Amino acid sequence: MTLRLYDTATRSVRDFVPRQPGEVSVYLCGVTVQSAPHIGHLRSGVNYDVLRRWLTHQGLRVTFIRNITDVDDKVLDKAAAAGQPFWSIAYANELLLAAAYRSLNVLPPTYEPRATGHIPEMHQLIERLIDRGHAYPAGDGSGDVYFDVASYADYGALSGQRPDAMQPAGDGADRAKRDPRDFALWKGVKPGEPADAAWRSPWGPGRPGWHIECSAMCWRYLGPEFDIHGGGLDLTFPHHENEVAQSRAAGLPFARYWVHHGLLNLGAAKMSKSLGNVIDLDHVARLGVRPVELRYYLTAAHYRSRIDYSDDVLLESSTAYRRIEGFVRRAAEQVGAVAATGMPAGFAAAMDDDLNTSAAFAVLHDEIRDGNNLLAGGDDDAVRASLGRVRAMLGVLGLDPLDPSWGDAAPRDELRGAVDALIALALDQRAQARARRDWAAADAVRDQLKQAGVTVEDTPHGPRWTIGEQT
Template identity: 70%
Template sequence: MTLRLYDTATRSVRDFTPREPGKVSVYLCGVTVQAGPHIGHLRSGVNYDVLRRWLLRSGYEVTFIRNITDIDDKVLVKAEAKTVPFWALAYENEKLLDATYQKLGVLPPTYEPRATGVVTEIHELIKRLIDKGHAYAADDGSGDVYFDVRSFQRYGSLSGQKVDDMEPATDAPQRAKRDPRDFALWKGAKAGEPPEAQWASPWGPGRPGWHIECSAMTWRFLGEEFDIHGGGLDLRFPHHENEIAQSHAAGMPFARYWVHHALLRLGDAKMANSVGNVISLESLVGKGLRPVEVRYYLLAPHYRSVIEYSEEALHEAAVAYQRIENFVQRAYESVGATDAATDLPAEFVTAMDDDLNTARALAVVHEAVREGNAALTAGNAGGTRAALASVRAMTAILGVDPLDPQWSDAGAGRLEPVVAALVALALQQRTEARGRKDWAAADAIRDQLRAAGVVVEDTPNGPRWTVDAR
């Protein structure tokens, strides 16, 4: 089956055909690093990490770009409030973002450009747009340059809007715009703004507008045409609409597919630093969740489904992952090391090729776990080994293979070594009680552990314990 993706531009699921056979170029709109990342940002990272892993498994060579917006109104405001240079704040939050992605097992991008690194390309694009009659410098001496939205007939096609129905663009003052919807390509320097946030330009000192940054970064790192442009659905307008307008108006074919993920909501609002309703990975780990369980939670729904955040749903996702993990650990101890299968179950492949339907794909994983547990109970080593290999192959694609060193070495947080030591001590006492034939004491220790959620199983190699996943 051919990979099919929902293309926001055509509002349809269509076969994916890359521009160049065997190679795929992906650009993901990254984070404006005004603050540390929250799990809404992390959903984006995880969802497109799954897409990338599936493209790699499908035999493609993938160039994956994830940008950093390090110069923006929001960054400047936050930096001023903290009395630090904008670049220092941006870099600090960029490092936090990278560290958090690593904790979630998100593969590093091929390149991770910063907006401040493509100012030359931004100037070249703006000049091209002015020459083609799609942009103009403000005549009030401000140094602003705007894109003329009415000069581009298809403006509004991505979001399905008509220009006359749109709200005015809020990224710059209206004073010198030909139309209130025109958006800023270059923002002239303003009194009170730090000099380090200004660059020389043909229109005077200033800094780039938000939208032109991404067009410049895709152009520099992927060329005038590339395969997939990704990002959150909230970026569809105005950000991605404006990217399309300025890039096409400059003569670039730009993105062949637009793949947007739905938002993670907290109550009635999307999770966002600008709203202030954010939850970090660190706060969830502090509540006893492991990063792998958070990753499972973020990838379990279809990427186009809204996630309504709740602690109950998080706990349910953690329990579901523990079922997979407990089977893999038990099977590994029973049959030994087994590499991931080279062939994936047909149902899993069908699900992933069907617009990355991770919800259906995980249903296939859990069915394999049930079959594997049945084989374990029956003492069927061959069936156990096959199920283990299959489960590992599927979970590797999703980035949650329990035997991946990313997860097996990371532990369950700061409390895991303490818990493991306490359980080991209790099991030692139980073994000593059994050795002196004090069956009542041994059973009492087992029952106390069971009441605490620790299941003890006696095996030929000695007792083993797991956390109850029910």
């Protein structure tokens, strides 16, 4: 295969070579479910869904793990504020997250483990670290266990951080640590914390630290070594730095490639629940933007680029997708729902170039423009070939409007029929005006349709209309 990916660990774009021929293992750091998801979370799900679809298109069998962090400080704080059990808060938000992923046509993972279901694996990993001299129980009787940063010579290599410039980890009392940078593997239960958020351990009752959760779940589902570890750029440090340190210190080769996606910003800061600056699916729906159009917006930018959110840009993306959708539906009505076939070489080259969806979309839009011209020309064989190419590209991007997974992404049949009939009536009135050479009346009909978002183009085969501006 020819796929090249930007690897954070080497800070370079390099050839992707699976560990096992024909198979790929991917772990994506999932969401901490202390509240409902926002579109920044959904960017992560969509971006790695495109990666997964492209790997599958290459003929590879993909094992895709996306975890749920259902216990940590943030979840406990939310539960305390709401006066509810932590697991109730976590599960309710997990259901909202799953529904949001489904609405955006994100394929379900091979496995979606919860952190709370893997406490024994975390204990085993912590014990290995203690035995190897890379971790220690706190000496203050707290029940905490810490990773000894100084014991791991490569600490900081993934993120490019210098250990002597790092701030304290901030997840435990400095008096209990050998070094303020040491981070918690296990947190002994503290006064006032809920009893149902503590598990028995060799070091006393408590709960896991955030970083050990992912290392244990990677180990459980993908083994000592796997292909790709993904997540947001903001997770590079400390989360992923700590993951790789504790895993390799425990003797696990761990991830072979580290792939990070850019952030989705609102204003000058990243979209974040803790900052309170989020855009959720309800806001998007109030704008009249469908889930398929939001996916287009999240997919069109290169996965490593930063997205600066604005309603106006989202609405522009919605219009752009509707032009694609318009061609696909008109072509399918004319020649039938042609299967995806004939992937353009330029599209494949763009996707192999570190998943360059920006360049891939340029190829797609060129094909849409040419396809619209073919529709006007009346060559059904050429339209059929063009539709096959468009569906091949859209399938990889998860944006095919004919994909039944979208459900009601398109207008309902009866509504679509009514729209078609009304436009046909208007075009008939325009044709009558042109026949009697009443150009002003004909132009008025065309202008009224344009104001309603319907563009009319006169062709040798009669008028052709589309919803939205032509590409």
